[in-house]
């Protein structure tokens with residue numbers, strides 16, 4: 185008997201990428217991601233689902249490959265390094 | 273009932289069969305170049321890559337330094353000088369073959385890369401007249417501006433260019449496919465590699481490839497000591513899915529590894545102790561030689577190797593008086609006097625003199641071209657920087673003319689790890705090989721980060737191309753062999769076990785348990801009793817936890833396979849640690865039961881391989897590779913004579 189695949193979003197405190205309305209649902213980002221973080225939505229035109237957010241390596245390949253600049257990468261809060269005004 | 277629908281086909285139990293002359297496993301820089309060179313020699317090539325070739329591997333989104341391209345037209349050093357310097361710098365626990373190939377053929381690969389569409393020169397004249405640029409060739413250099421053997425490159429263009437070239441050459445690519453096992457056969461009393469098995473990580477379908485020769489280019493192990501269940505993707509430096517499957521599948525068939533006892537205190541894990549790579553104030557690699565200041569804005573001095581304070585920014589890029597060249601880069605931490613370049617005053621000395629934390633990188637004080645090349649070119653072309661650092665920080669308002677970026681911890685890692693939080697980093701162990709980059713298993717070659725003592729993108733390109741040539745030669749004389757159906761059936765059972773269960777343990781639980789075991793039993797200080805208990809504990813995981821592993825879909829099944837491989841590699845590491853019965857400084861290896869450091873009789877490569885289920889110790893003299901130049905030339909007459917040089 186064929187085993188049916190099930191999937192639900194894996195728990196993680198981080199949301200590495202978000203999509204704007206510009207997304208056309210082409211799924212190029214899901215195809216290019218070497219960590220396989222994104223799962224195409226079966227509904228046509230929808231952005232992929234960030235199914236495994238904790239598995240993101242934060243390389244930005246999805247953003248670089250998006251033909252309509254619809255993806256934003258966001259570091260976990262604890263990883264936002266500080267910068268201040270120069271002293272001069 | 274899950275509310276999400278699996279969008280890919282369900283191909284469980286489906287087996288696709290294919291054949292080729294040269295099979296390449298792993299499509300990072302090394303694997304791509306291996307496929308290119310074998311295909312250029314007219315071979316039918318198949319490449320299996322777990323992600324997607326266009327942006328996969330450590331350098332998927334970029335690299336900014338091409339090290340040791342000693343034969344570039346502006347270089348003042350020879351391949352012999354730099355390769356021998358590395359071997360000496362690493363106290364001969366060094367892969368001379370790998371270094372020499374890198375130094376001798378790196379420039380050839382840069383020219384290939386340019387031909388394929390990658391950018392290696394400042395063709396837009398953005399840095400015309402800069403001290404680090406040769407205006408005739410438009411090449412740009414880093415670190416040592418006099419000797420000019422490390423180049424600044426536009427690495428974000430590399431993987432897409434290679435991908436296009438693979439398609440042009442007709443290489444058959446299976447993407448989103450994890451290689452899981454090597455197929456072997458006894459031929460004339462010797463074990464030979466005859467192909468591999470893989471699984472599509474979207475559909476669960478199996479792939480069986482028969483090949484005359486195989487190249488392994490799957491990088492190195494990870495997630496052995498470091499694991500974070502919340503942000504597993506950030507717990508190591510290299511790509512999340514690269515965890516040493518290549519090592520695990522090799523170990524299972526009796527492949528020989530060396531230096532696997534070497535591990536270093538963690539240097540990078542953004543799942544806790546550090547930050548986005550190249551995204552904090554520092555003055556190494558991408559950021560060399562950034563001006564650093566303390567919390568009062570007082571500039572931190574750069575010193576030459578004799579401790580003299582350097583007066584200008586320019587001096588940071590030149591050897592000291594009487595020094596021919598200096599080494600910087602990927603595997604250089606605290607170099608010997610002979611190769612030591614300019615560096616900021618040591619941290620402890622700074623604190624003693626009253627410099628105050630936190631420190632910052634201050635590009636605003638640098639000459640305009642140096643600032644612009646660090647922030648905008650290097651930060652931008654380095655891996656994981658174009659979006660996560662350059663774009664992200666710019667959007668947050670960072671302006672290198674106006675802002676300074678904070679450092680954390682005490683070094684470029686911007687992190688402070690505990691001694692038991694270890695990593696295979698720098699130039700760690702890996703596959704033992706000969707001058708053909710051939711493993712001890714007939715028909716199987718290796719390249720890039722999977723080789724022992726290896727590191728760096730230029731080296732991956734050079735050794736990849738080299739291994740592809742040698743594998744192509746090997747394929748010339750070897751038949752195709754049908755895989756043994758029993759071997760395939762056994763692998764299929766192993767791969768599918770977790771998906772046929774109805775509930776059980778998630779892969780993360782086992783990964784976490786392994787990393788805790790390795791921290792406890794294979795930490796900073798080792799002894800026989802600890803190591804034996806570690807081996808025992810991992811064995812109990814094999815017996816008790818592995819049969820409970822459960823996955824609901826091919827993606828999670830891939831993660832489950834990864835942890836099985838991590839278990840395998842951890843076991844190899846524990847045995848390698850047992851086999852070295854002394855301590856060693858260059859190997860960062862401390863045995864409390866054998867405190868003597870580097871006794872002459874142990875100054876050897878100790879190897880580990882599995883035979884009939886048991887770990888077996890071997891030993892190979894350091895410098896087994898002989899005189900680098902003459903051995904290279906002996907083995908590469910065809911290449912030298914082929915108009916490539």
Ligand SMILES: Cc1cc2nc3c(=O)[nH]c(=O)nc-3n(C[C@H](O)[C@H](O)[C@H](O)COP(=O)(O)OP(=O)(O)OC[C@H]3O[C@@H](n4cnc5c(N)ncnc54)[C@H](O)[C@@H]3O)c2cc1C
Pocket residue numbers: 218297298299300301302303320321322323328329330331332334335336337338339449450451452489490491509510511513514515516517518549602654655656719720721722727728729730731732
């Ligand atoms: C952020 C970052 C920046 C760096 N910057 C530089 C730099 O500026 N200069 C420099 O010289 N070096 C740099 N390095 C190091 C350099 O990128 C690597 O040494 C080099 O890319 C290694 O190439 P490789 O082909 O051996 O491995 P990788 O490029 O890592 O490729 C390994 C490939 O194998 C695949 N794989 C893994 N397991 C399997 C499996 N079971 N089946 C199929 N495929 C599999 C992976 O998906 C991956 O694509 C950097 C590394 C990182 C991580």
